[in-house]
Structures are given as C-alpha cells and as structure tokens.
Amino acid sequence: MTGGRTARAGLATVVFTVGLSMVLLLAGSTWAAPVSDGMAILKSRCFTCHAIKGPAATTLKSFSARKGPDLFYAGVKYNEEWLIKWLARPEPIRPAGFRYFKNTVVTDGADDAVDWDALKAHVALTEAEAESVAAALMTFRTYEEKIKKNALTEAPADAFMGEMNFDKFSGCLACHEIEPGYGGVTGPEVYTTGERLQPDFVYSYLKDPQSFDPKSFMPNKELGENFLQVLTKYMLSLEAPEPEDEEEGDD
C-alpha cells in the first residue's frame, strides 16, 4: 500500500521535473538565441575591422593598422539601446574618420584639411540583426575591474562651468565637437556621450585613457577629481540637436 503511494509520488516528481526543465530550457534558448546569432554576425562580418578579443594594440604599428574601434569591452562602454539604434542606422562619430591621418590632405596653404570624400559609410544591419549583435556585444566585459562603480557624485551638471572647463580650462574642444561643426575633428563627437556611453566608463576613461588603449591619441590630461566630475557630467548632459532644429536655423 505504502509502496504504491511512493511509486505514484515518484512518478509525479519525475513528470514535474521533466516538465520544468523543458520550460526552463525553452525559456533559456529564446533568451540565448540573439546572443549566439549576434556572435555569429560579429565573427563573420565585423572582426576584419574590429577587435572582438583583447588585448588592445601596444605598438604604434598594430595601433595604426586597426580599421575600427576595439569592441572587446563594448559591454562596459556602450548603452545597449544606443547600440541597437546606431547599428541599424549608423552615423559618423569621429568627424575626420577613425584614422584621421588616413583622410588628411595637405593643402597649398600648408594647412591640413580632411578629405571628406575619403570617408566611407558604416555597414548597416537590419533591426533584428542589430538587436542580437547588441546583445552579444553587451557580454564583452573585459576591463570591468578598471571601471570605478558609481563614480559620479550627487552634485548636478553645470552647463556653464562645464563648457568653460571643456573649452578653456582643460582644452578638450581642440579635439572634440560639442555640437556639429564646432570643435576638433580627430576625437569622437561628445554631444552624443549621454546616449552612447555608460557614465562610469566616461569617468574612468577620462582619468586614464591609456589603461584602455595604450596607444590612443587621446592624451591623459592629468585631471583632478573636481575636473573629472564637472567634465563627465557636462558631457553626459549634452544632447544632439534635433534634425528639425537645424532646418529651422537655416531659414
């Protein structure tokens, strides 16, 4: 009698366990599918220009040979939502191109100019591809230990002092645009920082660019804590102008 009950209970447990694992497996696979799809795309269509495995280049030769920015720490650098949006509709980030020195021409007047025609558009993905590639990129977490967690203090961004600092006190404007067409052209535009980058990454990169990319042509500006806070918050607070606004401005 007791034996029969135990057997029935045992059977129920087995059925329950098998059922549960099937549900879990299904859930697991629908969650994991985009990551593996994204990884396949990265390995077939992106690795020729982007390093998806570290370490970063340590010689000028290997640094200059890179055809696109390193992506092996993408998961601690970019915002996933921005990645999805940008990968489907990419727009230039570094005005003079990723390797400005490849697109530079010396004009008659001895000044250099950017050869705008030499710049090529970035490959665009479908929405679905963009989602799975972004999911895969978010799993690349090299350098996580280099990034200071919750680096920013409560004090709010100060638009006026931020711009003064960026332009006059720290000289960042020499290489970075704070609005389209205003600022240097060799560094990434900074008016999309908040949308593009994770705040703690911005802080830590600014503090020591060479620890992320030893040969970067962004110099270490040796900033004190106060400047790091003001500059990081300022960049994060900037917003790209709406395309409509530009049209209105032209009228």
Next chain:
Amino acid sequence: MNGPFRLFRHTFRSSGLALFFCVLGAVALITTTPGAATGATAKDNYRTYCAQCHGVNGAGGGVNTESMNVQPRDHTDAEGMSAISDAQLRKAISEGGLAVSKSVLMPPWRSTFSDKELDALVEHLRVLCKCSG
C-alpha cells in the same frame, strides 16, 4: 610539470642540442622586444599624435586648428624654435603647455610616450626646424 619536462629531456638528450635551442630562443626573444624591432620612430609618433594640431608637415595647421583659439606652434619656424631650449621643449611635450606657461591646448604626453620616445621627439623637432636650441 614532470611530464613535459621529461619529454623535453628525452627529445633533446644531447645537451649540446638543448643549449643550441636555448640560444636560438634567447635571440628570438631579443629581436622581438618592442623598441628593438617594432619601436615607433619619432617621425611616426609625430605624424600620428602631434599632426592632429601641428599638421602633417609640422607647420602648425593641423586638422583640429579651425576651432582652436590659440594656434599650435609652427615647428618649422627656425627663428621661433631656436629661441626655445631643448629642456623647455622636453618639458612642454612631457607636461603640457601649462607647465611652460603656455596654452592648455598643448596636452601633456608623458602618459603616452616612454622617456626615450620623448627625447626622440625633441630631436625630431630640431630636424623639423633645421635649428638648434
């Protein structure tokens, strides 16, 4: 630990042969040390890092200069450059414009380059200006 070592000893039982391979390995190591075979020249460093502002030819008109309110020094200007000592050039490159009472737009480069590379950049500036300090 033991396995591979025993295998190694077995393969290179003749100590002469082992020594030969050790020397060969050491030579390979020395020739691939950065700086020996792959070190960047000051000219390459200048064209990659300094040309952003000072221009490919060093004449001061780099691609970034349009929105800069202090223009980079013209490194080909023999008169202006000979008025600056090697020590001041070295300090300006290493610690930035502020360290020599010049504009903050000239960045400090000591985190980017080794001491040797900084010395070589000073020498390269003397080549560009065809002058001495």
